[in-house]
Amino acid sequence: MEKNQIIAGKKKEPNYRGIKAMPFVIGNEAFEKLGTIGTSSNLLVYLTTVFNMKSITATNVINTFNGTCNVGTLLGAFMSDTYLGRYRTIGIASISSFLGMLVLTLTAAFPKLHPPTCGSEEIICEGPSPGQLTFLFAGFVFLVIGASGIRPCNLAFGADQFNPNTDSGRRDDINSDGSAADPWKLRSLQQVEEVKCVVRVIPVWISGIIYYIVLAIMQNYVVFQAIQANRSLGRGNFKIPAASYNVYTMITLTIWIPIYDRIIVPFLRKITGKEEGITILQRVGIGFLFGILTMIISGLVEKHRRIVAFTRPTLGLVARKGAVSSMSGNWLIPQLVIGGLSEGFAIIGLVELFYKQFPENMRSLGPSFLISGFALSSYLSSVLISVVHQTTKIGDGSNWLAEDLNQGRLDYFYYLIAGLEIVNLGYFLVCAKWYKYRSTDNSSPMDVAKEGRCSARRTLPGAAALRQGGRCSARRTLPGAAALSFIHHLT
Numbered sequence: 310m311e312k313n314q315i316i317a318g319k320k321k322e323p324n325y326r327g328i329k330a331m332p333f334v335i336g337n338e339a340f341e342k343l344g345t346i347g348t349s350s351n352l353l354v355y356l357t358t359v360f361n362m363k364s365i366t367a368t369n370v371i372n373t374f375n376g377t378c379n380v381g382t383l384l385g386a387f388m389s390d391t392y393l394g395r396y397r398t399i400g401i402a403s404i405s406s407f408l409g410m411l412v413l414t415l416t417a418a419f420p421k422l423h424p425p426t427c428g429s430e431e432i433i434c435e436g437p438s439p440g441q442l443t444f445l446f447a448g449f450v451f452l453v454i455g456a457s458g459i460r461p462c463n464l465a466f467g468a469d470q471f472n473p474n475t476d477s478g479r480r481d482d483i484n485s486d487g488s489a490a491d492p493w494k495l496r497s498l499q500q501v502e503e504v505k506c507v508v509r510v511i512p513v514w515i516s517g518i519i520y521y522i523v524l525a526i527m528q529n530y531v532v533f534q535a536i537q538a539n540r541s542l543g544r545g546n547f548k549i550p551a552a553s554y555n556v557y558t559m560i561t562l563t564i565w566i567p568i569y570d571r572i573i574v575p576f577l578r579k580i581t582g583k584e585e586g587i588t589i590l591q592r593v594g595i596g597f598l599f600g601i602l603t604m605i606i607s608g609l610v611e612k613h614r615r616i617v618a619f620t621r622p623t624l625g626l627v628a629r630k631g632a633v634s635s636m637s638g639n640w641l642i643p644q645l646v647i648g649g650l651s652e653g654f655a656i657i658g659l660v661e662l663f664y665k666q667f668p669e670n671m672r673s674l675g676p677s678f679l680i681s682g683f684a685l686s687s688y689l690s691s692v693l694i695s696v697v698h699q700t701t702k703i704g705d706g707s708n709w710l711a712e713d714l715n716q717g718r719l720d721y722f723y724y725l726i727a728g729l730e731i732v733n734l735g736y737f738l739v740c741a742k743w744y745k746y747r748s749t750d751n752s753s754p755m756d757v758a759k760e761g762r763c764s765a766r767r768t769l770p771g772a773a774a775l776r777q778g779g780r781c782s783a784r785r786t787l788p789g790a791a792a793l794s795f796i797h798h799l800t
Contacts, residue, residue, distance in 0.1 A: 349375060350552035353532050358628075359417065360445070361424050361434040364712050365698050368529045369691045374449050375525070376687030379680045381457030386677035388458075395462040402458025405451045412448030416441070427628050434629060461677035506747055507678070510666050512740040513590070514682050516597070517659050519733040521686035522693070523600040524656075526726055527607065527648050528555060530719060531641055537631065537714050538614055539624055540638045549638060557642050561649025569653065589662045590741040596655020597737055601730045603651055607644040608723035611714070614640065618715045631713030666747045697722055 349371055356367035389398040416422040422444055427434030437445070535551035542549055577586030587595075618634035625633050659679055667675030694710060701709040703718055711717030 350528060350532050350555050351550075353529055354536075354550070354552050355417070358427075359423050360437045360441075361427050361629075362436070364533060364630075365694065365710060368694060371529060372525060372687040372691040372694075374453070376684040376691075377453050378456035379460075379684030379687065381453050381684075382461040382677040382680045385457035385459075386461035389462045398458045398462050402455045402462075404455075406455025406459065409448045409451030409453075409455060412444065412451060416445055416448065460680060506666055506668055509745065509747070510663060510678075513593070513659075513662065513737070513744065514679065516733055516737040516740060517593075517655075517679065518682045518685050518689065519729065519736075520597050520600055520655060521683045522690050522726060523603055523730060524648065524652060525687050525690040526694075526723075527603060527644065530722075531555065531607070531645065533714060534611060534614060534641060534719070535638050536627055537618070537633050538636050538638045538641065539634065554638060554641050554645060557645040558649040558652070561646045562653050565650060565653045566657075589658050589665075590744060592654050592658035593662070594734070594737060594741060596651045596653070596658060597730065597734045599647055599651035599654060601727050601734065603644055603648045604723045604727035604730060606647055608720040608727065610640050610644055611720040611723060615715055615718075615720070629712060631715045634715070697725070 356362045540548040574586040614634045614636045617636040623632035663675045663679040698710045707716045709718045
């Protein structure tokens with residue numbers, strides 16, 4: 310029988326609260342995402358309509374903001390694991406997130422904090438002043454600090470609520486708040502193994518960077534597509550907000566995750582004999598394939614929207630953009646659903662891979678390393694958008710990513726991304742073929758459950774030491790990873 314005992318350094322183990330602490334951990338993650346990622350699509354509309362920014366400028370601002378939120382997690386993880394501990398880091402970051410949302414709210418509430426309203430007939434509108442931009446970006450800075458502290462620590466902090474002592478496990482020497490007791494004292498052998506773990510995942514990490522461009526592009530440009538499409542609900546005057554169409558991705562994840570975990574995995578397990586149905590990398594590869602389909606379908610839908618705008622009566626004008634196509638906004642749903650399935654496979658698989666393949670004392674750094682790759686994707690998306698905007702030409706001075714989508718060729722841009730993802734999929738398949746999973750007690754992470762014990766040394770909460778008839782229930786999809794991806798789209 311496991312008991313809380315005095316461990317290394319004669320320090321008493323904390324009182325583990327287990328599943329009772331999960332509502333607080335998940336709730337904190339949800340509200341942080343609501344304040345950053347959850348508002349990204351709405352911020353895109355806000356910057357173009359209230360702050361009168363051009364579409365390209367607003368898109369690059371959002372991509373830079375999202376990228377900085379993600380890359381900041383490396384610093385947050387370092388501060389947490391080395392100095393502050395997870396509890397203090399999450400506390401400071403939560404306060405910063407609140408201040409960021411407060412600043413953004415003030416920019417909308419007070420007219421002097423944003424430019425004058427631009428009428429629908431105006432072609433040139435007054436932009437924001439330097440003072441207004443400074444105040445706006447101050448809110449972004451607070452949100453970045455909040456995201457940098459919460460994202461790398463929350464998953465590991467949730468895992469810390471479960472007693473990690475197992476028959477085959479060994480606790481690292483850590484403090485009760487999650488910080489390292491002696492962060493600079495590591496055995497040379499342990500250092501070598503940690504470096505090998507990191508090096509092994511770098512090729513997969515690179516492919517994840519290219520893949521995430523799909524999600525970054527879709528999250529932004531589907532909003533612009535919706536703005537110039539028929540968003541009327543039924544025959545009434547109510548119009549669905551353009552940024553709300555991204556909710557279909559969240560709905561898809563909500564429905565798909567339990568179906569995959571409870572129905573598809575058991576079915577695949579009977580066929581493959583693997584506890585998780587398919588390997589983690591196989592799951593990621595399927596997500597990459599769905600990412601390609603997402604871009605192809607997006608291109609076809611945009612082509613149809615544009616044709617309808619030119620061949621059928623339009624539904625009015627959008628300020629500084631152009632005519633509204635009579636194509637129903639519901640045509641955008643398929644690409645969002647396929648995108649949700651893509652994320653349900655790829656992102657959850659990548660989170661699970663990076664959590665399992667990193668050593669115990671680097672568990673905060675593992676997800677942060679992955680998220681930093683997503684940051685590079687956001688920056689790369691901005692560069693790609695800017696290059697396409699500057700180099701492509703259509704007719705009289707227009708380009709693929711014109712302010713008025715009817716005058717541009719957004720469908721060509723989608724096909725370009727699809728081609729890039731096809732190359733990336735080929736690269737990923739080569740990486741997956743030669744990848745060697747980190748072993749635990751002479752078993753791969755995929756086979757640990759077969760040994761009749763849980764070797765999860767501080768594993769994800771839902772997969773930690775739940776025994777049924779002497780078997781570890783870690784064979785299912787790790788719920789922590791699935792929950793994070795779901796919360797990622799909580800808008």
